[in-house]
Amino acid sequence: MRIADVPRPDTAASRAALEIATAYHSPSLLNHVQRSWLWAEAFATVRGLTPDHELLYVSALLHDLGIVPEFDNNTLAYEDAAGHVAIALTAGAGWPADRRVRAHEVIVRHNWPEVDPAMDVEGHLLEIATALDISGARDGELPAEFLREVVTAFPRLELAAEFGSCVADQAERKPDTSARRLVDGGVQRKLRDNPLERILEG
Template structure:
């Protein structure tokens, strides 16, 4: 399996989501978002998980917008802020109410410890993919050639340092958040020893 085997969705909403993410995310966060889609799609292909490619792609591209200054919230965790931004984006894209709610839920759930694939395949795939990209969990389950190709096309660009800085800031300001729990549980060590950076 190679990145070219994983077709990026070609829809108006997908193109707009890439434009939004490119405008607001740092290069490291943008590449992380694209890799998250690719890791999730590869996992789905390998495990015969049927999923909505457009929904996963839009969620992957927008899932960290709550970390950027323009959309950071001082009252809700970053994943909830990102979910709200995605809902507004989806409304502007003309998505029906149920689909707006879905993209928001997928983004919120990417910070859960586990999302059941039967209940929410896109949420499961984004949770899996973001965990893999940040901490390296499950990296060996993907073919080495795929990992190499994806990382060459979308390099990490110092993601661990930027990510940990964002999460420590979230933890300080929002001590009850999932980001704070992740810091307390040792995400810093896992992110800085991620085999994808090896």
């Protein structure tokens, strides 16, 4: 398994998602969302799942936009806010209404504790992919060489400190959202202890 084996969708929505993610994310968060897409596609391969690749890519690239100042919503959970950005972006790309709603659903569900793949394969894949990138969950399920290649191509930089701080801020300001559950569940410690933080050592 190699990065070269995972083709990046070349559609209007996919190109726009990358453009928006690049414009609004810090380098650490931009690398995080791109790694999340690659992990999601890799999990699809090893688990024999067949996602909608464009939907998965767009959702992965946009899933954390709700924590950046320009899209931070005063009351909504950050994943819900990001999902609405996805609706607007995909509307501009010509997606029909039901497909735009799917992008919102996938992004919201990535923060669920668990997503049944029989209900939402893209939501399931993004959920386990982001769990790997944030807390190191299921790191043994993907080939070690692929993990190293992806982290080399898209370094983690200051993700642990930056994302941990952003989610803590969300949890304080919006205690009824999933950010509070993540913080209470030790997300900042999990970020620091994630084995991907040390995968390139030695």
